[in-house]
Structure formats: structure tokens, C-alpha cells
Amino acid sequence: MILDVLQVSVARGKARVVRDLSLRTQPGELLGLIGPNGAGKTSLLRALCGLEPLASGRVTYGGRTLTEIGRRAGGRTLAYLAQGGRIHWPVRVDQVVALGRLPYGAAQVDAAVLRAMAAADVMHLRERTAGALSGGERARVLLARALAVEAPVLLADEPVAALDPYHQLQAMELLRGLARAGTNVVVVLHDLTLAARFCDRLALMTDGTLLAAGPPAEVLTPERVARAYGVTVETGMRDGELFVLPWRRCDATPPIPQEHPRS
Numbered sequence: 001m002i003l004d005v006l007q008v009s010v011a012r013g014k015a016r017v018v019r020d021l022s023l024r025t026q027p028g029e030l031l032g033l034i035g036p037n038g039a040g041k042t043s044l045l046r047a048l049c050g051l052e053p054l055a056s057g058r059v060t061y062g063g064r065t066l067t068e069i070g071r072r073a074g075g076r077t078l079a080y081l082a083q084g085g086r087i088h089w090p091v092r093v094d095q096v097v098a099l100g101r102l103p104y105g106a107a108q109v110d111a112a113v114l115r116a117m118a119a120a121d122v123m124h125l126r127e128r129t130a131g132a133l134s135g136g137e138r139a140r141v142l143l144a145r146a147l148a149v150e151a152p153v154l155l156a157d158e159p160v161a162a163l164d165p166y167h168q169l170q171a172m173e174l175l176r177g178l179a180r181a182g183t184n185v186v187v188v189l190h191d192l193t194l195a196a197r198f199c200d201r202l203a204l205m206t207d208g209t210l211l212a213a214g215p216p217a218e219v220l221t222p223e224r225v226a227r228a229y230g231v232t233v234e235t236g237m238r239d240g241e242l243f244v245l246p247w248r249r250c251d252a253t254p255p256i257p258q259e260h261p262r263s
Helices: 041-048 071-077 093-104 111-119 135-148 165-180 192-198 222-229
Strands: 003-012 015-025 030-034 056-061 078-081 153-157 184-188 201-206 209-214 231-238 241-249
Touching: 003 041, 015 041, 015 056, 015 209, 030 041, 030 165, 030 192, 041 153, 041 184, 071 078, 071 093, 078 135, 093 111, 093 135, 111 135, 135 153, 135 165, 153 165, 165 184, 165 192, 192 241, 201 222, 209 222, 222 231, 222 241
Parallel strands: 030 184, 030 201, 078 153, 153 184
Antiparallel strands: 003 015, 003 056, 201 209, 231 241
């Protein structure tokens, strides 16, 4: 299902936190939404799923808005994983994940829920209550809940922020696998190397606007990264994949070379 974002603006009071942004994402694509804090990434993602009103513009899924699709069908059209999500109820993990099946009727632990828990590596936690989870475990449970929807579009806001390196890689491999299977996946990321390695395309935002969009190597140039983030980067290739390491603030004083005493 094609996601079209057409001249979208989002306002907070009198300020526009997203301004005239247009973007198209395709089925089978993993799009990384990147940019510094306050760039408008979360506001845009929330607007895409109808949680933020549009000041202007239009968002369509397969040519129709969420209003045209309808509430129940819309719940089956897209899955949304919020940033830093919390679980407020003392319920079992498998019941939390089963909430992803509500658009289809009852929140029951069915085959889709079991698939989602296995994919997110939380099957061993299924009988624990949400309050007994670590931050990283909770993040994986909420990812599983989004996966359980089995929607053609997945919007995920910083899904790897609370995860250890092993589970960061596992989650990104999972999202890339979903995209390869035909899901349209949009993911907000701060780790530029994960974005470069796993995403098919990147959309770099700054000050509520789209600075650049395209393949990672074209977007993550030193000049664009410096303009957006205010940092220099070191880049390279490993196993045929690009890595990008933030190295120094652009406004930082360069280190003074150390003199070594002669022997």
C-alpha cells in the first residue's frame, strides 16, 4: 500500500512544527525518518496516523485518507508504535500483544499474536506481567503488539532506542524483513549507522522541513549531516554496508595534539 504525504503541515499553537512536507513511501520499502531533536519527526509520524491534526495538506493510504477508509478498516491498515511507550495495566505480556488484534474484533491470543511475540523475541516473557519488565523488554513487547496488527503499513517511532545492541540489530533485521515481505515500513531513528545499513531510503528532516530524501549514501553526506546535526562524521564501509559515526561537534575546539617525549 502506497503512503502519500502531500504538502503536509502540522501546527502547535502558532508555530508550524512540520512545514509543507511531501513524501511517498512504497510497499516493500523501509524508510528511515531521521533528523535532530525537534526536527518534527514524531509530529509528522503522529499526523500520518491521525493523532495530530493537519494544518494543511493531505495524507493518503492507497489513495484514500483515513477518514475515507473508516475507523475499523483504518486500524487494520496501519500499525503505530509510539516513542517511549508505556504499559499502564498489570496484565500479562501475551494479553498486551493481543491488543494489536482489536481491529479484527476481540483481543485474543491467536496465531498472529504468537508470530509477533516470536518475531520480537518476547515469547519467553508471555506469562509475566508488564510491570515486571525492564525498559528494553517493554519496548520489545510494544513492538510485538504493533506487529500483531499485521497491517500493510507500519509506523515506528524510535523502536530501538531502549534496546541493547543485540536487540537493536534484531529489531532492524525484523523491520527490514517485514519490508522485504511487502510491508510499507517507516521508522524514526537517531542511530545513523543503523539508518544507513538497514534502510532503503532516508528522509532527513530539520526545522520541520525535508532537507533531503533518497538512498542513505546520498542523504548522509558530511555536508548534510553537519547542516542538520551540527556534527562532523567519520564514514566507511564494512561487509559492503555503509557506517556513519558522529565524531565531533562542529562548534567544538579541535583537540590539541599531544607531544610524546623522546626516548
